[in-house]
Amino acid sequence: MSTFLTVIIAVQVLSALTIIGLVLLQHGKGADMGAAFGSGASGSLFGATGSSNFLSKSTGVAAAIFFSATLALAFLGNRPASVSGGVMENLPAAPAAAGTAPAGVPATAVAPPAASAPATPASQANQIPK
Secondary structure (H helix, E strand, O other), rough: HHHHHHHHHHHHHHHHHHHHHHHHOOOOOOOHHHHHOOHHHOOOOOHHHHHHHHHHHHHHHHHHHHHHHHHHHHHHHHOOOOOOOOOHHHHHOOOOOOOOOOOOOOOOHHOOOOOOOOOOOOOOOOOOOO
């Protein structure tokens, strides 16, 4: 499934780059007036009129591929994940008591339970430590 997702993403990126290139190759509607006065558009790769049909159809095909890849990614991303168990199932068992050591750890490595903090005089209770 991961390979299929990677292929779809690659197809989508390539089709997006193709659309960008094809749109940049086309001349806009404002260039038609310049072509009438001989600004060099008649010497283009496909001639004065042939580029619009070929490039427009190619852009349409690339757009259709892009949209179908986007729909496939949306469909695959919307599917619920398979439930194989929770994250907590892979954790080791917790120790039984707070002062006991887990298996394989010496008892001296376990810190004793924390004692309550010593009482401070009332004059020092509101002071900020330095």
